[in-house]
Amino acid sequence: MCPECEAVVPVPPDGEPGQVVQCGECGAELEVVTIDPPVFTLAPPEEEDWGE
Amino acid sequence: MDFAGTPVSRDFVGTEHLMATRVALLCSRVRVEEKLLRDALVQRGADVERVDDRETVIDLNVPWRDFDVVLERSLSQTNALAALQVFEAWGLPAVNRYAVTALCNDKLSTSAALTAAGIPSPRTLVAFTPESALDAAEQIGYPVVLKPLTGSWGRLLARINDRDAAEALFEHKAVLGSHEHSVFYLQEHCNKPARDIRVFVIGSEPICAIYRYAEHWITNTARGATTSNCPVTADIASLSRRASAAVGGGVLAVDLLEDGDRLLVSEVNAGMEFRNSIDVTGVDIPGRVADFVLRVARQGSAPVEVLA
Structure with missing residues (x-):
């Protein structure tokens, strides 16, 4: 369930913890915490030191 | 674990x-x-x-x-x-x-290493106050590019077109920026042809390259740039190999700018992203990285590249 809007969010077939998915309802970026049961947390916003 | x-x-x-x-x-x-x-x-x-x-x-x-x-x-x-x-x-x-x-990870460190190695790169000036940064911008001439020392994905890059914009930007950085923004890193603006070149170098081998196209002056795929295969010419191979060696080598993405007849090294990335580059180049980039990592494990340390 999306922690932002409480919509049901499916885990992609190749999903795994640490992967980021988008909520189809509100568009929030969610990080997969667990697959079974599917638990999501809001993905943190981009930080200034992130990158290549 | x-x-x-x-x-x-x-x-x-x-x-x-x-x-x-x-x-x-x-x-x-x-x-x-x-x-x-x-x-x-x-x-x-x-x-x-x-x-x-x-x-x-x-x-x-x-x-x-x-x-x-x-x-x-x-x-x-x-x-x-x-x-x-x-x-x-x-x-x-x-x-x-x-x-x-x-x-x-530090653009100034990269520039210093490239310069020390005699590798062509955009003219770069560094200043430490808004006033001296303005002087540096005037020395280079407008438009001039201002970059943060650290950062990626085209974040906080600024193309400054005139003195008014420079004065405002430098003052804002001095007042609103963290201490890291107190170093003003200014580069000449290159007239690249709506694209740049990214070369993937593993070990000392340039394994493939892509063009990154954008109508925006920032040609970064994180900002929506599109990609196509770029043949690795002898010049591109030589320059990217030298740039890789100048920073010590490893798994690197070397960004090149075409400026008229000049080919310049813009930056070298140590944490490259490559998802958009596998299909267009036909090169198994993750496979080549994996081979390198396993070789490092066997050898017990990553090789240190030096300039030939």
Whole structure:
């Protein structure tokens, strides 16, 4: 369930913890915490030191 | 290793030759790149464990003896450098090496290394106050490009077209920016043809290259640039190989700018993203990275490249 809007969010077939998915309802970026049961947390916003 | 990232002691004495290479994939989010790298390593027989840099606790007195090598893929360059420093102190090989990552993560350090090696790159001036930054901008001439020393994905780059904009931008950075923004890193603006070139260099070999196209002056795929294959000409191969060696070598993405007849090295990236470059180049980039990582594990340290 999306922690932002409480919509049901499916885990992609190749999903795994640490992967980021988008909520189809509100568009929030969610990080997969667990697959079974599917638990999501809001993905943190981009930080200034992130990158290549 | 348990979930919190605390190493669990095992006795491998005398059994190393029977075991798969043990790779710690140090990362934050699991992006497409991390999946591809992990799969490529597993296909080559490696035992790969994801270590989340946000959850792990590193005890300096407890080296990670469960791993033969670390593939560093943290989102945070700060976290990456801190962890790499510890791995190096332990003698645990990592890709990329700490010194290489530190050089590449800092644009001024990269520019200094490229300049010292005589590698063509955009003219760069550094200043430490808004007033001296204005002087530097006037010396280069407008438009001039202002970059943060650290950062990626085209973030906080500014093309300054005139003195008014320069004065405003420098004042804003001085007042609103963190102390890191008190160093003004200014470069000449290159008249590139709506594209730049990214060369993937592994070890000392340029394995492939892409053009990155954008109507915007920032040609970064994180900002929507599109890609196509770029043939690795002798000039591109030579320049990217020299740039790689100038920062110490490893798994690197060397960005080149075409400015008229000049080919310039813009920057060198130590944590390259490549998801948009596999199909267009036809090169198995994650596979080549995996081969390099396993070679580093066998050798016990990442090779240090030097200029020929």
